[in-house]
Amino acid sequence: xxxxxxxxxxxxxxxxxxxxxxxxxxxxxxxxxxxxxxxxxxxxxxxxxxxxxxxxxxxxxxxxxxxxxxxxxxxxxxxxxxxxxxxxxxxxxxxxxxxxxxxxxxxxxxxxxxxxxxxxxxxxxxxxxxxxxxxxxxxxxxxxxxxxxxxxxxxxxxxxxxxxxxxxxxxxxxxxxxxxxxxxxxxxxxxxxxxxxxxxxxxxxxxxxxxxxxxxxxxxxxxxxxxxxxxxxxxxxxxxxxxxxxxxxxxxxxxxxxxxxxxxxxxxxxxxxxxxxxxxxxxxxxxxxxxxxxxxxxxxxxxxxxxxxxxxxxxxxxxxxxxxxxxxxxxxxxxxxxxxxxxxxxxxxxxxxxxxxxxxxxxxxxxxxxxxxxxxx
Amino acid sequence: xxxxxxxxxxxxxxxxxxxxxxxxxxxxxxxxxxxxxxxxxxxxxxxxxxxxxxxxxxxxxxxxxxxxxxxxxxxxxxxxxxxxxxxxxxxxxxxxxxxxxxxxxxxxxxxxxxxxxxxxxxxxxxxxxxxxxxxxxxxxxxxxxxxxxxxxxxxxxxxxxxxxxxxxxxxxxxxxxxxxxxxxxxxxxxxxxxxxxxxxxxxxxxxxxxxxxxxxxxxxxxxxxxxxxxxxxxxxxxxxxxxxxxxxxxxxxxxxxxxxxxxxxxxxxxxxxxxxxxxxxxxxxxxxxxxxxxxxxxxxxxxxxxxxxxxxxxxxxxxxxxxxxxxxxxxxxxxxxxxxxxxxxxxxxxxxxxxxxxxxxxxxxxxxxxxxxxxxx
Numbered sequence: 001x002x003x004x005x006x007x008x009x010x011x012x013x014x015x016x017x018x019x020x021x022x023x024x025x026x027x028x029x030x031x032x033x034x035x036x037x038x039x040x041x042x043x044x045x046x047x048x049x050x051x052x053x054x055x056x057x058x059x060x061x062x063x064x065x066x067x068x069x070x071x072x073x074x075x076x077x078x079x080x081x082x083x084x085x086x087x088x089x090x091x092x093x094x095x096x097x098x099x100x101x102x103x104x105x106x107x108x109x110x111x112x113x114x115x116x117x118x119x120x121x122x123x124x125x126x127x128x129x130x131x132x133x134x135x136x137x138x139x140x141x142x143x144x145x146x147x148x149x150x151x152x153x154x155x156x157x158x159x160x161x162x163x164x165x166x167x168x169x170x171x172x173x174x175x176x177x178x179x180x181x182x183x184x185x186x187x188x189x190x191x192x193x194x195x196x197x198x199x200x201x202x203x204x205x206x207x208x209x210x211x212x213x214x215x216x217x218x219x220x221x222x223x224x225x226x227x228x229x230x231x232x233x234x235x236x237x238x239x240x241x242x243x244x245x246x247x248x249x250x251x252x253x254x255x256x257x258x259x260x261x262x263x264x265x266x267x268x269x270x271x272x273x274x275x276x277x278x279x280x281x282x283x284x285x286x287x288x289x290x291x292x293x294x295x296x297x298x299x300x301x302x303x304x305x306x307x308x309x310x311x312x313x314x315x316x317x318x319x320x321x322x323x324x325x326x327x328x329x330x331x332x333x334x335x336x337x338x339x340x341x342x343x344x345x346x347x348x349x350x351x352x353x354x355x356x357x358x359x360x361x362x363x364x365x366x367x368x369x370x371x372x373x374x375x376x377x
Numbered sequence: 378x379x380x381x382x383x384x385x386x387x388x389x390x391x392x393x394x395x396x397x398x399x400x401x402x403x404x405x406x407x408x409x410x411x412x413x414x415x416x417x418x419x420x421x422x423x424x425x426x427x428x429x430x431x432x433x434x435x436x437x438x439x440x441x442x443x444x445x446x447x448x449x450x451x452x453x454x455x456x457x458x459x460x461x462x463x464x465x466x467x468x469x470x471x472x473x474x475x476x477x478x479x480x481x482x483x484x485x486x487x488x489x490x491x492x493x494x495x496x497x498x499x500x501x502x503x504x505x506x507x508x509x510x511x512x513x514x515x516x517x518x519x520x521x522x523x524x525x526x527x528x529x530x531x532x533x534x535x536x537x538x539x540x541x542x543x544x545x546x547x548x549x550x551x552x553x554x555x556x557x558x559x560x561x562x563x564x565x566x567x568x569x570x571x572x573x574x575x576x577x578x579x580x581x582x583x584x585x586x587x588x589x590x591x592x593x594x595x596x597x598x599x600x601x602x603x604x605x606x607x608x609x610x611x612x613x614x615x616x617x618x619x620x621x622x623x624x625x626x627x628x629x630x631x632x633x634x635x636x637x638x639x640x641x642x643x644x645x646x647x648x649x650x651x652x653x654x655x656x657x658x659x660x661x662x663x664x665x666x667x668x669x670x671x672x673x674x675x676x677x678x679x680x681x682x683x684x685x686x687x688x689x690x691x692x693x694x695x696x697x698x699x700x701x702x703x704x705x706x707x708x709x710x711x712x713x714x715x716x717x718x719x720x721x722x723x724x725x726x727x728x729x730x731x732x733x734x735x736x737x738x739x740x741x742x743x744x745x746x747x748x749x750x751x752x753x754x
Contacts, residue, residue, distance in 0.1 A: 039697060043704035068672065068697045076675055076693050084689060295445065298453055312461060316453050320416060320445045327420035327707060 004142075004184050004211060006243050012357035014235070014262040017349045020212075020243050022141050023182040024080070024088045027055040029243065030259045030352075032345045033090060033267040034338050038063045039073075039083045042272045043330040044338065046085050052307060052335070053342040056088040058267040059140065061133055062097035065123065066116045070137040078139030090186075090267070091140035093130045093173075095147050096216075096248070109165070111146070127172040135183050144214060144247075145173035147188040152222035159192035166190045166216075167204040174208055184211035186245060192217055193226050195233050202237035212243040215263070219249045228257050235262040252281060252344055253368055259348050260361055271337030276330040278322040281340045285368050289333065294319040307339035381519075381561050381588055383620050389734035391612070391639040394726045397589075397620050399518050400559040401457070401465045404432040406620065407636045407729075409722045410467060410644040411715050415440045416450075416460045419649045420707040421715065423462050429684060429712070430719040433465040435644040436517065438510055439474035442500065443493045447514040455516030467563075467644070468517035470507045470550075472524050473593075473625070486542070488523070504549040512560050521591065521624075522550035524565040529599035536569035543567045543593075544581040551585055561588035563622060569594055570603050572610050579614035589620040592640070596626045605634050612639040629658060629721055630745050636725050637738055648714030653707040655699040658717045662745055666710065671696040684716035 006029075008018040020027040034041045034049055037060045041049050049057065059079055064070060076082045079089055098105055098114045105114040111126030127146040134143035147166035150159055170187045177185045187210035191197030205213060215234050218227045231246065238244050245265035246258045255266050274281065278290040280301050287294075287301075297315040305311045309332040321329035351360035383406075385395040397404040411418045411426055414437045418426050426434065436456055441447060453459045456466055475482055475491050482491040488503030504523040511520035524543035527536055547564045554562045564587035568574030582590060592611050595604045608623065615621050622642035623635045632643050648658065655667040657678050664671075664678075674692040682688045686709040698706035728737035 038701045038703060039694070040701075040703050040705045043708070045705075045708070063701075067701055068693075072673060072693075075673060076691065082691075082694055082697075084694070296449065296452060314453065314459075316445075316449075317416070317459055317461070320459075324415045324417075324440075324444055326415060326417050327704060328417045328422075330704060331420070331422070331708065 010353045012352045015259050015352050015357050017352040022088045029264040031265050032341045033058045035269045043334045052339040059089050059091045061091050061094035070133040074137040088141040090142040091134040093144045093146040094125050096149050099149050127169040128176040131176050142184045144186050145170045149217050151220050154192045163190040163197050163201045170208050186210050186212040186214050188214040188216040190217045193222050198234045213238040214245040214247050216247045231261045271341045272334045275333035275337045281337050289318040290322045309335035387730045389729045392636050392729050392734050394729040399465045406641040408642050409718045410435045412646045420711045425712050429716040436466050436468045438468050438471035447510040451514040465518040467519040468511040470521045470523040471502050473526050476526050504546040505553040508553050519561045521563050522547045526594050528597050531569045540567040540574050540578045547585050563587050563589040563591050565591040565593040567594045570599050575611045590615040591622040591624050593624045608638045648718045649711045652710030652714045658714050666695040667699045686712035
């Protein structure tokens with residue numbers, strides 16, 4: 001492994017802020033990673049993604065291995081060159097998407113065989129093949145071990161089996177990955193919402209030893225409160241001096257509560273997906289620009305923002321663009337939402353650095369609870 | 378009318394280059410106007426449209442009067458403010474789109490009644506209402522008279538009737554428009570492919586007197602050669618000292634031949650529409666980025682271009698984006714195509730200014746004839 005330096009600059013109770021250093025650049029934490037599923041952060045230019053304060057993006061192994069294929073990405077110079085992003089990229093293992101294909105996959109100890117949702121062709125992912133794709137072929141800066149993620153609620157037996165398979169796959173991932181100068185590998189804690197399984201999983205993953213530790217298997221049906229509980233019991237079991245990454249999360253309130261519990265990294269399709277559907281995230285909660293009440297609202301989403309998409313376009317214009325089905329609507333709201341998420345992360349980092357995170361958190365909780373009933377859904 | 382100053386700086390046979398000055402900025406001619414149908418140049422940020430060398434864009438009255446409505450555009454500060462474009466805007470009259478609704482419209486001397494393709498609601502356009510929408514409500518810099526455009530081929534009788542109705546509507550448009558300090562009105566010559574009708578139309582439109590003169594009713598089924606013939610016989614009948622605008626044209630070869638015949642302004646959805654469908658226009662003709670031969674082509678469309686979309690993305694990446702149905706594909710190719718069209722206009726302006734347009738034209742004709750069989754289709 002690479003042991004990318006991780007410097008914690010300040011803490012506020014369990015929350016912490018710092019910098020994870022990689023050969024392709026520093027990542028200020030807590031960090032939000034926009035998702036570039038198929039080699040593009042949907043509906044955005046990468047210069048604009050970068051301008052919002054994005055230090056690292058996420059690429060999906062499942063999508064890229066099917067199209068254009070990991071070998072083709074390799075021949076075209078790796079994922080950074082392919083998509084034109086010179087900063088760090090974290091790739092997932094492909095496991096999460098494969099396990100979502102419930103009808104189309106066949107699990108074995110060796111790995112998982114699955115059918116492409118695009119053309120029906122058969123593919124195989126093992127812990128070793130996943131690292132080969134992520135690190136050797138695509139050139140990911142941070143690779144994730146292959147794991148098995150179960151949907152919540154899940155009975156104890158299947159949750160335990162999936163967690164233990166994930167632990168064995170973690171060992172194989174590390175053995176295959178070996179020691180690399182400029183690439184890192186993260187392990188993943190599973191165990192659904194069961195305290196005993198989370199504990200066993202964390203112990204095994206830490207014993208295996210990784211550059212960073214992810215909390216997987218959350219935001220998959222358990223709800224906000226159960227997610228918070230699972231983070232509360234898992235995060236303290238992970239090495240304080242290494243980055244902690246909560247996979248696939250989430251809404252602003254989820255991120256806020258996870259940061260309060262000591263999580264350093266996040267990824268989620270929410271800002272770009274919401275943006276494509278007309279929803280803008282704001283300091284006062286989400287608003288839907290398709291709503292008729294915005295049809296003659298000549299104010300921008302956020303006049304104080306440094307993001308042109310947030311500052312320079314009237315809500316009435318955005319309302320029109322979504323009603324007319326124009327590309328520019330998703331382009332602007334994806335940009336706005338990524339900018340909002342990054343502004344929120346920056347605000348959290350400042351609050352932690354200045355020892356006022358708990359007050360900031362309480363203020364935001366109150367504000368979001370009042371203004372957006374669906375925030376906590 | 379406003380009599381926007383039009384200065385012709387150089388000519389080369391019938392081709393001319395100059396500047397049309399408007400209160401919102403100068404327009405270098407020959408000029409290409411990207412089309413912003415519904416208040417947005419599809420899949421583009423206007424800063425990027427501007428950066429390609431675009432001096433003026435076109436807005437579609439038909440689309441905007443239906444959604445968000447001319448009155449709403451007015452309440453939101455006019456079309457420039459609504460869409461965020463501070464440079465000149467030319468609006469069409471709405472007539473062309475209405476006449477395309479063959480089943481949904483009812484013609485009268487007074488104007489045309491039609492049913493919205495969006496919600497089935499009834500609307501009415503007269504010469505006066507069209508100017509009210511374009512100039513009074515939306516604040517267009519250059520408005521077009523309402524006309525009746527027939528599809529080619531068209532029999533002499535109906536072509537004559539439509540042309541004469543257009544001429545009467547031109548008179549009413551001018552009477553309603555009156556004298557305005559900072560807005561202009563262009564008349565339109567019709568007459569299908571008939572020399573006698575084009576001549577009669579040109580004489581009547583010139584007698585009415587406008588700030589500029591459009592050649593309408595072409596690129597509607599007559600083919601390249603017949604279009605060139607119609608331009609050849611119409612352009613010389615229009616005042617030399619005022620701008621000539623060929624509406625809805627066109628392919629690079631069409632624009633080239635029209636410039637050679639003395640046309641100064643063009644608009645067409647081709648670059649953005651082609652871009653959304655994976656087609657890139659180049660100095661060697663159009664290429665289709667969806668073609669499998671580009672799947673591993675790591676060269677950009679044009680390494681010499683100043684446009685990032687043309688210069689910084691490999692064809693293989695564009696091929697992937699279109700195969701994956703990603704927004705970024707249309708975003709990049711729309712940008713590239715507008716940049717290419719504007720580079721082509723700039724090259725024509727330079728060639729005319731330097732007295733080498735005929736040689737340049739011959740070279741391009743040969744190049745395009747060799748490399749793209751569908752250019753002349």
